[in-house]
Amino acid sequence: DAGITQSPRHKVTETGTPVTLRCHQTENHRYMYWYRQDPGHGLRLIHYSYGVKDTDKGEVSDGYSVSRSKTEDFLLTLESATSSQTSVYFCAISDFGTSGRVGGELFFGEGSRLTVL
Amino acid sequence: AQKITQTQPGMFVQEKEAVTLDCTYDTSDPSYGLFWYKQPSSGEMIFLIYQGSYDQQNATEGRYSLNFQKARKSANLVISASQLGDSAMYFCAMREGTNAGKSTFGDGTTLTVKP
Numbered sequence: 695d696a697g698i699t700q701s702p703r704h705k706v707t708e709t710g711t712p713v714t715l716r717c718h719q720t721e722n723h724r725y726m727y728w729y730r731q732d733p734g735h736g737l738r739l740i741h742y743s744y745g746v747k748d749t750d751k752g753e754v755s756d757g758y759s760v761s762r763s764k765t766e767d768f769l770l771t772l773e774s775a776t777s778s779q780t781s782v783y784f785c786a787i788s789d790f791g792t793s794g795r796v797g798g799e800l801f802f803g804e805g806s807r808l809t810v811l
Numbered sequence: 812a813q814k815i816t817q818t819q820p821g822m823f824v825q826e827k828e829a830v831t832l833d834c835t836y837d838t839s840d841p842s843y844g845l846f847w848y849k850q851p852s853s854g855e856m857i858f859l860i861y862q863g864s865y866d867q868q869n870a871t872e873g874r875y876s877l878n879f880q881k882a883r884k885s886a887n888l889v890i891s892a893s894q895l896g897d898s899a900m901y902f903c904a905m906r907e908g909t910n911a912g913k914s915t916f917g918d919g920t921t922l923t924v925k926p
Contacts, residue, residue, distance in 0.1 A: 725911060727913070729916075734918060735918065736815075736902060736916035736917055736918045736919055737856075737902065737904075737916040738916070739913060739914075739915075742911060742913060744911050750911070752913070782854070784856060786856075790906075790911070791909070797844055797846075797861045797863070798844050798846075798861075798906045798914065799846055799858045799861050800846075800848075800856075800858065800904075800914060801858065802855065802856035802857075804854070804855055805854050805855070805856075
């Protein structure tokens with residue numbers, strides 16, 4: 695199993711407060727992703743990273759920022775949480791394009807359940 | 812337009828029988844990858860199977876096979892000899908081109924295996 699850990703696993707916060715979710719990997723994979731999962735929407739990409747300090751937006755990036763200062767860590771920040779950001783957040787990693795691998799399958803963390811009151 | 816469509820919100824299958832979960836996709840890129848993931852009630856996401864757009868044969872992984880029909884843009888998951896542990900949500904996903912391995916997901920199909 696891919697070594698990915700997310701923290702915190704559960705968090706309840708109030709509207710307007712900042713929140714940071716952390717994803718840590720031990721696989722040295724180049725790509726890291728943050729997805730959110732909501733009922734009826736599957737998984738939607740928030741942001742992704744293709745290297746240290748290299749990040750880009752996904753389809754639902756408004757209200758979120760990310761940072762990757764080390765290969766193993768990818769942080770997702772909600773600067774001012776809103777109730778619409780209540781969701782389950784998944785971090786994923788991929789070794790797509792490295793060592794000849796062309797699949798791009800994702801390996802996921804356990805998920806972080808965030809509730810914004 | 813949705814890039815990945817899973818038209819079956821819920822499916823039931825009898826234990827030991829085979830079941831097909833439907834997935835259609837939409838892309839104009841000739842290079843893409845198709846994936847299936849499983850999400851049990853415990854919540855983790857598990858990669859099951861991958862099919863590349865240039866692969867000539869359908870992918871297989873144990874009891875899982877991907878019925879790839881390129882002209883119809885379909886990538887159905889077939890689970891043979893269903894087991895109670897197969898009860899879960901199943902997601903179809905697509906990576907287009909060589910774009911950073913980003914995957915777009917369908918809304919999922921909930922499979923329930925009956926004893």
